Amino acid sequence: xxxxxxxxxxxxxxxxxxxLVIILNLVFSIAVVFILLQxxxxxxxxxxxxFSWDHPATTYQLSLDTDYMxxxxxxxxxxxxxxxxxxxxxxxxNNGKMKNYTFCxxxxxxxxxxxxxxxxxxxxxxxxxxxxxxxxxxxxxDSLGLKLAEGRAFSQDDFENFDHNKAMSxxxxxxxxxxxxxxxxxxxxxxxxxxxxxxxxxxxPNSVFGFFGSTSADNxxxxxxxxxxxxxxxxxxxxxxxxxxxxxxxxxxxxxDDPSIDVQxxxxxxxxxxxxxxxxxxxxxxxxxxxxxxxxERNMFIMLVLAIITTIxxxxxxxxxxxxxxxxDRPANCxxxxxxxxLWKINLAAAIEMFIYAGVAxxxxxxxxxxxxxxxxIPAWQIAICAxxxxxxxxxxxxxxxxxxxxxxxxKEQT
Amino acid sequence: xxxxxxxxxNKTYKTGDTVTDVFTDFDLTIDEGSMTAIMGKSGSGKxxxxxxxxxxxxxxxxxxxxxxxxxILKKTSDGVSFRRNRxxxxxxxFALINEYxxxxxxxxxxxxxxxxxxxxxxxxxEAMEQLGIADLRKKSPLLLSGGEKQRVAIARAIVxxxxxxxxxxxxxxxxxxxxxxxxxxxxxxxxxxxTIVVVTHDQEVANICSxxxxxxxx
Numbered sequence: 001x002x003x004x005x006x007x008x009x010x011x012x013x014x015x016x017x018x019x020l021v022i023i024l025n026l027v028f029s030i031a032v033v034f035i036l037l038q039x040x041x042x043x044x045x046x047x048x049x050x051f052s053w054d055h056p057a058t059t060y061q062l063s064l065d066t067d068y069m070x071x072x073x074x075x076x077x078x079x080x081x082x083x084x085x086x087x088x089x090x091x092x093x094n095n096g097k098m099k100n101y102t103f104c105x106x107x108x109x110x111x112x113x114x115x116x117x118x119x120x121x122x123x124x125x126x127x128x129x130x131x132x133x134x135x136x137x138x139x140x141x142d143s144l145g146l147k148l149a150e151g152r153a154f155s156q157d158d159f160e161n162f163d164h165n166k167a168m169s170x171x172x173x174x175x176x177x178x179x180x181x182x183x184x185x186x187x188x189x190x191x192x193x194x195x196x197x198x199x200x201x202x203x204x205p206n207s208v209f210g211f212f213g214s215t216s217a218d219n220x221x222x223x224x225x226x227x228x229x230x231x232x233x234x235x236x237x238x239x240x241x242x243x244x245x246x247x248x249x250x251x252x253x254x255x256x257d258d259p260s261i262d263v264q265x266x267x268x269x270x271x272x273x274x275x276x277x278x279x280x281x282x283x284x285x286x287x288x289x290x291x292x293x294x295x296x297e298r299n300m301f302i303m304l305v306l307a308i309i310t311t312i313x314x315x316x317x318x319x320x321x322x323x324x325x326x327x328x329d330r331p332a333n334c335x336x337x338x339x340x341x342x343l344w345k346i347n348l349a350a351a352i353e354m355f356i357y358a359g360v361a362x363x364x365x366x367x368x369x370x371x372x373x374x375x376x377x378i379p380a381w382q383i384a385i386c387a388x389x390x391x392x393x394x395x396x397x398x399x400x401x402x403x404x405x406x407x408x409x410x411x412k413e414q415t
Numbered sequence: 416x417x418x419x420x421x422x423x424x425n426k427t428y429k430t431g432d433t434v435t436d437v438f439t440d441f442d443l444t445i446d447e448g449s450m451t452a453i454m455g456k457s458g459s460g461k462x463x464x465x466x467x468x469x470x471x472x473x474x475x476x477x478x479x480x481x482x483x484x485x486x487i488l489k490k491t492s493d494g495v496s497f498r499r500n501r502x503x504x505x506x507x508x509f510a511l512i513n514e515y516x517x518x519x520x521x522x523x524x525x526x527x528x529x530x531x532x533x534x535x536x537x538x539x540x541e542a543m544e545q546l547g548i549a550d551l552r553k554k555s556p557l558l559l560s561g562g563e564k565q566r567v568a569i570a571r572a573i574v575x576x577x578x579x580x581x582x583x584x585x586x587x588x589x590x591x592x593x594x595x596x597x598x599x600x601x602x603x604x605x606x607x608x609x610t611i612v613v614v615t616h617d618q619e620v621a622n623i624c625s626x627x628x629x630x631x632x633x
Contacts (some may be wrong), residue, residue: 002526003527006519013514039435112481226608298506332512332514335511335512335523336523337495338504339504339523339571340495340499340500340575340576341526341527342496344525
């Protein structure tokens with residue numbers, strides 16, 4: 001141990017320039033490899049999340065050609081015959097196997113939001129300082145794959161209840177389950193008025209929502225979408241609400257889990273039947289996304305290849321520096337050999353020194369990574385490989401150079 | 416009693432198609448407690464002989480017996496472990512490491528000895544005192560004179576209490592006063608019981624030795 005310590009101490013202090021070049025080389029190369037691998041894992045995580053389906057699409061995005069949009073909105077506003085035939089078409093669509101739905105995230109920031117039993121929502125704000133909420137149209141709850149741990153889902157009555165004097169229904173994320181029970185009221189209070197909602201259910205723990213199941217729903221307050229401000233400042237006109245349902249339709253989502261149905265064909269049939277504008281239904285999940293999946297896989301592959309190329313380049317560079325360093329150190333190594341210090345121990349000292357440098361060099365990358373992502377995406381064993389591979393392979397030229405050390409050489413070099 | 420016995424040693428060097436015979440059926444015996452000078456012209460095989468005795472180089476054939484035990488060296492690491500605590504090496508240009516202090520250069524000879532820290536320190540200081548360089552222990556070799564450097568090198572060679580000291584031109588780069596100083600030290604070590612083999616061109620060095628072997632160039 002004494003030799004290893006003394007040898008490293010000597011090498012660190014006597015070859016400062018080489019060591020600085022090695023450390024800088026390691027810092028930059030490990031950082032680049034680290035960033036590439038980090039991005040690779042980030043891409044892979046998202047890729048696995050988005051492209052984990054091996055089944056036909058279940059979710060579609062409806063869209064109307066922009067040329068017809070103004071006429072379409074005008075139909076809704078003026079209640080033209082197209083508005084009424086559209087309403088009938090939506091009714092028929094939702095009576096079949098396809099369901100049309102909308103949802104929107106809302107942030108409740110006005111006044112005080114408190115549970116009737118005293119729970120203060122200001123203790124449970126999201127990162128932007130809001131109480132996160134979600135407004136769902138009919139059919140959205142099931143279509144988004146949300147499931148209840150307790151209570152009931154929204155009924156048709158919940159969507160049609162525009163009465164200001166009645167409490168709205170609300171389903172809470174699972175994090176609220178410990179503080180609320182079914183039937184509890186939540187009070188929304190601002191300077192002008194007070195409104196209230198009654199808890200009808202709780203989501204399952206670790207629920208997520210969104211097309212790609214990417215957003216946590218554990219802290220959500222879920223309300224039925226009834227096309228009104230909340231708190232409800234006035235009695236809402238049913239006609240206005242119907243108009244909103246109609247105008248939202250052309251850009252809404254469609255859920256259909258029956259793979260035997262050709263959704264676009266079915267939409268074409270309905271629009272033709274009701275003389276409605278042509279609508280397109282684009283799948284946004286399932287294997288229909290195979291092209292995007294291939295592009296994503298290629299991106300990941302490129303990241304990996306770049307990481308490997310950087311590693312090889314850095315290894316060759318470090319190997320070259322270490323070879324020069326070893327040649328410069330050869331007289332001292334010959335002396336070590338002459339006094340009975342084995343070659344493997346001389347190499348071990350060099351390896352330990354390099355691994356110390358690698359340990360130092362990996363710290364900025366880890367620090368930046370944690371700061372950027374809030375966590376390490378790369379598993380610890382891969383960080384170790386990333387930090388140790390370059391110096392480990394780079395040591396080979398040094399070991400080769402040290403093999404040429406012998407006392408004969410020392411005598412010749414010194415005389 | 417023989418410390419080293421070389422029996423029917425053969426050694427050749429090949430340079431391209433040229434084969435040079437350095438030793439043919441060469442025999443040599445070094446007695447324990449003796450001081451032997453090995454002389455000869457350049458290329459006569461002095462250093463090769465020293466390397467074979469030190470386990471740095473191998474004979475093509477023949478037998479090498481050290482302290483009654485046959486020495487069989489198959490790879491470099493065998494030579495390293497063979498030298499440890501058996502052989503002390505002294506070379507013309509001292510072979511000191513300038514980044515270490517004089518004390519560390521001497522102590523280095525004990526790093527692989529397995530002795531405790533305290534014992535290593537005690538023996539190092541004893542060796543330095545024996546060579547009269549205890550007051551130089553904190554100095555770098557860069558700040559020492561040639562004679563002082565060679566004393567540090569000799570202290571390192573003897574600190575592990577080896578069975579034999581092998582010196583290759585130990586006074587080759589010293590002035591005559593310093594040369595005498597170093598020769599007296601070697602003489603004293605020999606008188607205290609150390610077996611010493613010195614490779615030299617210098618007749619004065621050979622004169623203080625109890626035996627001189629002169630190698631002929633083949």
